[in-house]
Every structure is written in C-alpha cells, then in structure tokens.
Amino acid sequence: MRLFSTIFLSILLFSCKQDNSLAQSDSNEVFIPVYYADTFEYPVGNPPLEGYYNAQGFGRNNHLGDDWNGVGGGNTDLGDPVYSIANGLVVYAEDHGPGWGNVVRVVHYLKDSTQVESLYAHFDEIMVEVGDWVRLGDQLGTIGNANGIYPAHLHLEIRDQIGMDIGGGYSRNRDGFLDPTNFIERQK
Numbered sequence: 623m624r625l626f627s628t629i630f631l632s633i634l635l636f637s638c639k640q641d642n643s644l645a646q647s648d649s650n651e652v653f654i655p656v657y658y659a660d661t662f663e664y665p666v667g668n669p670p671l672e673g674y675y676n677a678q679g680f681g682r683n684n685h686l687g688d689d690w691n692g693v694g695g696g697n698t699d700l701g702d703p704v705y706s707i708a709n710g711l712v713v714y715a716e717d718h719g720p721g722w723g724n725v726v727r728v729v730h731y732l733k734d735s736t737q738v739e740s741l742y743a744h745f746d747e748i749m750v751e752v753g754d755w756v757r758l759g760d761q762l763g764t765i766g767n768a769n770g771i772y773p774a775h776l777h778l779e780i781r782d783q784i785g786m787d788i789g790g791g792y793s794r795n796r797d798g799f800l801d802p803t804n805f806i807e808r809q810k
C-alpha cells in the first residue's frame with residue numbers, strides 16, 4: 623500500500639512540476655543574451671586609439687562622455703569606422719535631431735548579470751538596426767559631424783542605468799553615467 627502511495631505521489635508531483643514549467647514559459651520567459659560582453663575595447667582606431675585623442679574627457683565641462691577625435695583635427699576623421707566596444711544588442715539606431723545627429727545605443731550583458739549601455743553619437747552613417755546583435759569590434763557606423771554642427775568626432779557615453787532618456791550630453795548630475803575610458807580600461 624505504501625509503495626502505491628509513493629508512486630501516486632510521485633506522479634502527482636511530476637504533473638505539478640510540468641504544469642509549473644509550462645506556465646513559466648508562457649508568462650515569464652527568462653531572457654538569455656545571444657552574446658555576453660566579456661571584454662571591452664575602444665570604439666575608434668585600428669589598432670584601438672591609433673590616430674585618435676580624447677578631445678573632451680568625462681567630467682570636463684560636465685561632459686557625460688568622451689569625445690574621440692582624429693589627431694589631424696577638423697573633419698580629417700569624417701567617415702572613419704566606429705566599432706562596438708563589446709558584444710551587445712542594438713536598442714536604438716536613428717537620427718535624434720539637432721545636437722545629437724545619428725545615435726546608436728547598444729546594451730551589453732555582462733556575465734555577472736549586470737548590464738551597461740554604450741551610446742555613440744554624431745554618426746555620418748548608421749550601419750546597424752535595432753534588434754541586431756553585434757560583437758566586439760563590429761562596425762556600427764562612421765564618424766560624423768551631426769549634420770555639420772561640429773568638427774567630426776565620436777561622442778561616446780557608457781551608462782550603468784539602461785534605457786535612460788538620451789539627455790543633453792552634459793550635466794553636473796552623473797547618476798547612471800560611467801567614465802568610459804576608466805570603464806574600458808578595467809574591462810579590457
């Protein structure tokens with residue numbers, strides 16, 4: 623009798639377990655990144671940073687990112703490739719209007735289950751679409767001048783709060799923003 627009870631109980635438990643897992647896959651699917659970001663690298667130059675300098679670093683004039691500029695100055699870097707700083711998912715890729723020009727935003731999923739977002743601005747040409755998975759070093763677009771309002775350069779931000787408003791590129795409040803060079807150096 624005890625044996626039968628045990629078998630019956632096991633079948634019952636097994637059915638419950640099945641039901642639970644079905645319910646979970648319906649309503650609460652776990653998101654698994656196609657590519658985790660395990661290494662980060664600078665977005666310009668091949669090799670990285672060759673021919674570039676940081677014209678305005680993080681925090682200078684309340685700047686929320688780095689401005690990567692060709693050493694030749696002016697528009698000498700116009701049309702140069704911009705690479706993804708790590709593996710990730712493109713979540714934004716369009717012209718954001720005056721001040722920003724073409725913007726690409728990529729979310730990076732780290733193995734410690736944290737996320738960071740990289741934001742690249744003033745592109746001449748965008749070469750990715752929302753929903754694209756990119757790998758470290760994949761070309762996202764080309765350096766531009768935001769429709770002629772700046773000398774060509776890349777504005778790069780790294781944020782540890784995902785999906786924040788695009789903002790204005792400058793602020794005394796740095797909540798959610800990381801020093802890009804400092805972050806990349808630590809994650810290389």
Ligand SMILES: [Zn+2]
Pocket residue numbers: 678685687688689776777778791
């Ligand atoms: Zn900038």
